[in-house]
Amino acid sequence: MWKEIALRRYQSRSQVVPQKSGQLLEKSRPYLYVAPALAFFTLFFFYPIAYMVYLSFYDWSLLDLSAMEWVGLENFHALFTDADFYQVLSNTFVFTVFTVSLGMGIAFFLALWLNHRAKIYGIVQAAIFTPHIISLVSIAMLWLWLMDPQYGLLNAILESFGLPPYSWLADTKSALASLILVSVWKVVGYNTLVFIAGLQSIPKYLYEAAALDRSPAWKTLWKITIPMLSPTLFFLLIINTISSFQVFDTINIMTQGGPVNSTNMLVFYIYEQGMDFYNGGIASAASVVLLLLVALLTLFHFLVLSKKVHYR
Numbered sequence: 001m002w003k004e005i006a007l008r009r010y011q012s013r014s015q016v017v018p019q020k021s022g023q024l025l026e027k028s029r030p031y032l033y034v035a036p037a038l039a040f041f042t043l044f045f046f047y048p049i050a051y052m053v054y055l056s057f058y059d060w061s062l063l064d065l066s067a068m069e070w071v072g073l074e075n076f077h078a079l080f081t082d083a084d085f086y087q088v089l090s091n092t093f094v095f096t097v098f099t100v101s102l103g104m105g106i107a108f109f110l111a112l113w114l115n116h117r118a119k120i121y122g123i124v125q126a127a128i129f130t131p132h133i134i135s136l137v138s139i140a141m142l143w144l145w146l147m148d149p150q151y152g153l154l155n156a157i158l159e160s161f162g163l164p165p166y167s168w169l170a171d172t173k174s175a176l177a178s179l180i181l182v183s184v185w186k187v188v189g190y191n192t193l194v195f196i197a198g199l200q201s202i203p204k205y206l207y208e209a210a211a212l213d214r215s216p217a218w219k220t221l222w223k224i225t226i227p228m229l230s231p232t233l234f235f236l237l238i239i240n241t242i243s244s245f246q247v248f249d250t251i252n253i254m255t256q257g258g259p260v261n262s263t264n265m266l267v268f269y270i271y272e273q274g275m276d277f278y279n280g281g282i283a284s285a286a287s288v289v290l291l292l293l294v295a296l297l298t299l300f301h302f303l304v305l306s307k308k309v310h311y312r
Contacts, residue, residue: 049291056284063278075285084261085269085286091176092265096244099183104236106184107191112225114192115199125196129189136186140253143182144169147254169255172262179250179263187243191236198232199225230309238301245294266290 056075060068079085110128114121131139146153147168155165168178202225210220226233248267251257257264257272264272266286274283 052284052287052291055280056288058281058284060280061278062274062280071281075281076289078282079285079289084264087261088264088266088269091261091263092245095176095180095183095247095265096241098180099187099244100237100240102180102184103187103191103240104233107188107195107236110188110192111195111199112221115196125193128192131186131188132190136249137253139182139186140250143178143185144254147178170259172259175255175259175263179247179254182250182254183244183247187240191240194232194236195229198229202228234301234305234309237305238298241297241301242294245290245297266293 057070057072058068059071059075114125114128145151147155149155149165149167149170152168154168158165166174169175206224206228207220210224215223246267247265248271251263251265251268252271255263257268267290270283270286270290273279273286
């Protein structure tokens with residue numbers, strides 16, 4: 001009798017173990033699927049950020065990496081006691097505000113005009129989108145020629161109207177505005193197509209109901225179009241803000257941060273400190289400041305503006 005009981009207990013245990021191991025494998029399967037992506041992000045995203053923060057507490061140079069010296073917060077103190085760095089921050093914020101607002105505003109009204117099925121509107125959409133797929137280096141070279149004070153097309157147009165030529169990139173009052181013009185011209189096509197996609201996803205019966213109620217065009221725009229486009233607006237606001245903070249190629253080719261530091265912005269300042277002045281500690285500290293600014297602005301957008309987004 002006792003042999004039969006022992007045999008039953010042994011068989012029951014042998015059946016439970018595979019079941020538990022199978023449950024463990026089933027629970028761990030999702031983590032196995034995301035493990036490669038997590039390893040990729042850890043290696044190429046989280047580790048570089050952590051190492052950058054680590055380097056910001058050292059005085060070091062690319063010319064001699066063996067002479068790294070711990071200085072604590074001295075690099076950050078040097079940044080925030082430097083008048084040039086505040087000028088860089090000011091330029092970055094002004095550039096971002098105007099590039100994002102103009103790029104999205106112009107694109108929004110272009111999308112309202114081009115939101116039709118006719119072939120001519122498709123051709124115009126393709127023409128507007130073309131600058132977005134062209135290399136930013138090529139665009140900067142093109143605008144550098146257009147704004148040339150002696151041979152540029154813009155000054156030739158001014159002279160044809162009897163106006164004096166203008167130093168677009170050599171004047172501290174217009175250099176930053178000129179870079180904003182180039183960036184808006186680059187981004188407006190992409191924003192327009194995204195807006196058109198958002199407009200075409202709005203249900204037609206909402207406009208039909210508004211037409212039956214004889215709603216004015218401005219009221220339909222404010223009460224239907226903009227609320228239904230709020231996810232698109234929110235997406236473009238985040239993308240455009242982040243990309244504006246990362247502007248580099250345009251500055252590097254067209255102005256080199258000049259004249260008199262009037263077009264120097266954060267990413268170019270980081271490059272300049274690290275590659276031209278070989279001051280890796282200051283460059284790392286400025287990179288941490290850039291990371292915090294972008295993170296705080298993105299968090300602000302999600303905490304404050306995401307409440308205004310109407311998802312269908």
